Amino acid sequence: MQTEKLCKEIKEKIENVTNLKSLNDLKIEYTGKKGIITELQNGIKDATDKKEYGIMLNTIRKTFNELFEEKLNKLNEEELNKKLESEKIDVTLPSKKIRVGSKHPMTRTLEELEDLFVSMGFDVYDGPEIESDENCFQKLNLPLGHPARDAQDTFYLENEYEKYLLRSQTSTGQVRVMEANKEKGPIRVVCPGKVYRRDDDATHSHQFMQMEGLVIDENISMADLKGTLETFCKKLLGEKTDVRFRPSFFPFTEPSVEVDATCFKCGGKGCSLCKGTGWIEVLGAGMVHPNVLKMSGYDPEKYQGFAFGTGLDRFTMFKYGITDIRTLYGNDMRFLNQFTRGDEDR
Ligand code: PHE
Numbered sequence: 001m002q003t004e005k006l007c008k009e010i011k012e013k014i015e016n017v018t019n020l021k022s023l024n025d026l027k028i029e030y031t032g033k034k035g036i037i038t039e040l041q042n043g044i045k046d047a048t049d050k051k052e053y054g055i056m057l058n059t060i061r062k063t064f065n066e067l068f069e070e071k072l073n074k075l076n077e078e079e080l081n082k083k084l085e086s087e088k089i090d091v092t093l094p095s096k097k098i099r100v101g102s103k104h105p106m107t108r109t110l111e112e113l114e115d116l117f118v119s120m121g122f123d124v125y126d127g128p129e130i131e132s133d134e135n136c137f138q139k140l141n142l143p144l145g146h147p148a149r150d151a152q153d154t155f156y157l158e159n160e161y162e163k164y165l166l167r168s169q170t171s172t173g174q175v176r177v178m179e180a181n182k183e184k185g186p187i188r189v190v191c192p193g194k195v196y197r198r199d200d201d202a203t204h205s206h207q208f209m210q211m212e213g214l215v216i217d218e219n220i221s222m223a224d225l226k227g228t229l230e231t232f233c234k235k236l237l238g239e240k241t242d243v244r245f246r247p248s249f250f251p252f253t254e255p256s257v258e259v260d261a262t263c264f265k266c267g268g269k270g271c272s273l274c275k276g277t278g279w280i281e282v283l284g285a286g287m288v289h290p291n292v293l294k295m296s297g298y299d300p301e302k303y304q305g306f307a308f309g310t311g312l313d314r315f316t317m318f319k320y321g322i323t324d325i326r327t328l329y330g331n332d333m334r335f336l337n338q339f340t341r342g343d344e345d346r
Contacts, residue, residue, distance in 0.1 A: 003056045003059055003060060006036075006060050007059070007060060007063045010030070010060070010063055010064050010067060011063070011067060013026055014026060014067045014068065014071050015071075017071060017075075019075065020072075020075050020076075020079070023068070023071055023072060023075060026068070027068060030064055031064070037057075037060060037061055037064060040057055040060065041057060044057065102336075102339060102340040103339070104328075104336065104339070105316050105319075105320055105322070105328065105339050106209060106312060106313065106316050106328055108316075108339075109236075109312050109315050109316045109319065110192055110209070110211075110312055112235075112236065113190070113192070113211055113232075113236070113312070113315075114190065114192065116231075116232065116235050116236075117190045117213070117232075120188075120228070120231070121188055122188045122189055122190050122213070123188065123189045123190075124189070124190055124191075124192070125173055125176070125177050125189050125190070125191045126191070126192070126193060127167075127170070127172055127173045127176050127191060127193060128167075129166060129167055129193065129194055129195075129196070130157070130164055130165075130166060130167075131164065131165060131166070131167040131172050132163055132164055132165075133156075133163055133164070133165060134163075135167075135172045135175045135176060136154075136165055136167050136168060136169065136171075136172050137149060138295075139175045139292065139295045139296060140171050140172075140174070140175060140251060140252040140292055141251040141252045141289050141291045141292050141295075142251045142252070146251065148249075148250075148251050152168040152169065152197055153168075153197050153198035153199065154166070154168045154196075154197065154198070155168075155196050155197075155198060155206075166195075166196035167193075167195055167196065168195055168196060168197050169195055169210060169212075169309060170191045170192065170193050170195055170210040170211060170212035170309060171212055171252060171307070171309055172191075173189070173191025173193070173212045173214070174191070174212060174214045174252070174288070174292070174307055175292075175295075175296055176191075177189050177191070177214060178214075178216070178293075178296035178297070178298060179296050179297070184297055184298055184299070184303075186216055186217040186218075186303075187214055187215065187216040187217075187305070188214075188215050188216075188217075189213070189214050189215075190211055190212065190213050190214075191211065191212040191213075191214070192209065192210070192211040192212075192312065193209065193210065193211075194207055194208070194209055195207075195208060195209070195210050200326075202323065202324045202325065202326070203317075203325055204325065205313070205325045205326055205328070205329055207329060208311060208312075208313045208325070209311065209312040209313055210309055210310065210311055210312065211309070211310050211312055212307065212308070212309045213228070213306075213307060213308045213309075213310075214288070214305060214306075214307045215228070215305055215306055215307075216288065216293075216298065216303050216304070216305035217303065217304070217305070218302060218303060218304070219304070220287075220303075220304040220305055220306060221287075221304070222245075222255075222287060222306070224306060225285055225286075225287070225306035225308070226243070226245065228306075228308075229243055229259055229283070229285065229308060230243050233259075233261040233282060236315055236319070237261055237264040237315075237318065237319075238264055240262070240267065241261050241262050241264065242261070242262045242268070243259055243260065243261050243262075243282075244259070244260050244279065245257040245258070245259055245285075246258045246259075246260065248284060248286075250284055250286055251289070252286075252288070252289050252292045252307070253285065253286025253287055253288060253289055253306075253307055254286060254287060254289045254290075255286055255287060256284070256285070256286035257284070257285050257286055258281060258283075258284055259281070259282055259283045259284070259285055259308070260279035260280060260281050260282065261279070261280055261282045262278060262279060262280075263277075263278055263279060263280050264280075264318060266278065280318070282310060282314070282315070283308050283309060283310035283311075284308065284309050284310075285306065285307065285308035285309070286306065286307065286308075287304060287305065287306050288304070288305035288306065288307050293305065313325050313328060316328065320339070
């Protein structure tokens with residue numbers, strides 16, 4: 001075996017290789033199934049001096065492997081440098097646009113109202129959506145079997161007389177805040193949140209949003225209620241808005257009123273939105289019923305209060321001219337993208 005000649009040949013061939021493909025071809029030529037070194041290895045069985053043959057074979061194999069590795073590293077490095085060279089990053093290129101979300105119209109209404117009430121000295125309370133029958137009805141002067149329960153088609157978690165339900169009104173917040181106030185002192189709070197009723201058409205959704213307001217103190221009268229609600233409606237629907245109270249009934253307020261605001265679209269002249277009346281119903285309210293105060297530990301001889309509850313969906317629909325409440329909960333980007341303003345703080 002001409003070890004030296006073979007080694008020289010290997011050296012030359014590897015030296016002349018200029019790319020990874022040819023280097024790989026060489027590897028097959030020498031060490032593949034039918035490769036030169038492989039064949040030599042097979043020839044060991046016919047060798048007269050096996051030891052010497054083995055030593056020579058090893059020298060050839062070692063030479064090939066070492067040179068091969070060396071060349072492989074060199075070529076890889078060259079390749080990498082070429083790549084780095086060609087893929088230079090141009091930091092001055094304009095970047096891809098990042099899509100930034102925007103606030104849901106309901107969130108806008110909610111934040112606007114929270115800001116308004118906080119500026120008038122109210123706290124914001126957020127209660128659970130799964131409630132007890134006690135907090136949603138009984139402590140609001142609606143005992144089991146009370147006919148006024150029918151006005152709210154409620155989702156009970158088990159059956160009608162089981163303890164828990166999806167709250168049908170944020171008035172639950174009234175009970176929770178009064179009970180939590182251990183000193184039984186004055187309260188000024190709004191409770192916004194989701195409520196649930198078995199409704200489903202263009203103006204009613206099984207899930208919607210309300211905001212409850214509760215003020216309790218000494219010497220609170222209907223005048224305070226009217227002043228607060230007037231400020232609220234003017235701020236949300238425009239400074240020219242007037243409000244009017246109509247007698248109504250809620251078991252937890254006495255007297256109770258339904259509050260209308262002048263139609264913001266026609267200014268009170270009468271149009272299709274207000275069905276020609278010039279007024280739009282915006283919320284229910286009243287003076288907190290003495291029974292409700294008593295049940296949550298307040299002395300009705302000392303304290304009075306007013307409460308109101310309003311649907312945020314309705315206000316949002318008025319504000320943005322939305323005709324189907326279900327679009328507010330549909331997550332359809334074509335609808336939501338219309339509310340991207342780009343000037344809001346994110
Ligand atoms: N909870 C009543 C409703 O959902 C609204 C309301 C709240 C009325 C507070 C009076 C006082 O219809």
